[in-house]
Amino acid sequence: xxxxxxxKSAFDNSALGDCLRVASANDAVLLIENGVYGALHSxxxxxxxxxxxxxxxxxxxxxxxxxxxxxxxxxxxAALLPAFQTxxxxxxVALAAEASAIxxxx
Amino acid sequence: xxxxxxxxxxxxxxxxxxxxxxxxxALAREGLEAALACGAMGAKTSVLYINEGVWQLLEPQDSGxxxxxxxxxxxxxxxxYDVEDIWVDEASLQQRKLSSADxxxxxxxxxxxxxxxxxxxxxxxxx
Numbered sequence: 001x002x003x004x005x006x007x008k009s010a011f012d013n014s015a016l017g018d019c020l021r022v023a024s025a026n027d028a029v030l031l032i033e034n035g036v037y038g039a040l041h042s043x044x045x046x047x048x049x050x051x052x053x054x055x056x057x058x059x060x061x062x063x064x065x066x067x068x069x070x071x072x073x074x075x076x077x078a079a080l081l082p083a084f085q086t087x088x089x090x091x092x093v094a095l096a097a098e099a100s101a102i103x104x105x106x
Numbered sequence: 107x108x109x110x111x112x113x114x115x116x117x118x119x120x121x122x123x124x125x126x127x128x129x130x131x132a133l134a135r136e137g138l139e140a141a142l143a144c145g146a147m148g149a150k151t152s153v154l155y156i157n158e159g160v161w162q163l164l165e166p167q168d169s170g171x172x173x174x175x176x177x178x179x180x181x182x183x184x185x186x187y188d189v190e191d192i193w194v195d196e197a198s199l200q201q202r203k204l205s206s207a208d209x210x211x212x213x214x215x216x217x218x219x220x221x222x223x224x225x226x227x228x229x230x231x232x233x
Binding site (some may be wrong): 002014018021022024027100101102103104105106 | 121123125156157158197217220221224225227228229230232
């Protein structure tokens with residue numbers, strides 16, 4: 001299992017889109033820092049990755065956001081796409097330990 | 107000299123992923139320096155050019171007037187440092203209307219092969 005971390009907002013950077021294009025079914029994707037904006041279900045137009053997230057999630061890819069980064073930015077759980085689970089620093093470490101390698105998209 | 111230090115460390119293959127264009131910031135140069143260092147240290151090193159990183163391979167480059175080291179010239183040193191596998195993502199080339207004729211090195215691979223490469227690498231450094 002590969003852990004992908006994304007730390008740039010999907011609204012101003014291609015990092016999330018680039019990540020989703022190569023993420024595989026048994027991988028995990030963790031949005032951190034400004035990357036958490038990519039988990040919003042309100043995205044429209046070309047920054048809307050909800051379909052590919054839904055598709056990947058259905059195939060087994062796990063999606064996470066760092067809770068502290070969401071809280072800091074005023075993003076409520078209800079604003080996030082259903083594919084996302086929130087996690088904390090301990091969860092981040094557990095994912096990193098579980099992963100064969102980490103690809104950081106920035 | 108410690109003999110151990112000259113032996114290849116077991117199970118230490120390193121993939122360096124280059125996904126930013128050259129010259130705008132230090133990432134491309136630092137990535138190449140890291141790749142050359144990994145190769146020189148005897149680690150099994152491979153590099154992947156993907157997304158904006160494929161611009162690093164465009165030829166000819168002449169960076170003299172912007173006071174930067176020529177990235178294409180530096181990349182051509184990879185083979186000399188035992189970095190044998192230089193992979194280039196096909197979709198990133200297509201997206202930028204580039205083809206094998208535009209780049210100076212690398213083996214072009216499709217998305218499935220990129221996924222396999224990432225999945226089978228035990229350390230990844232992203233630049």
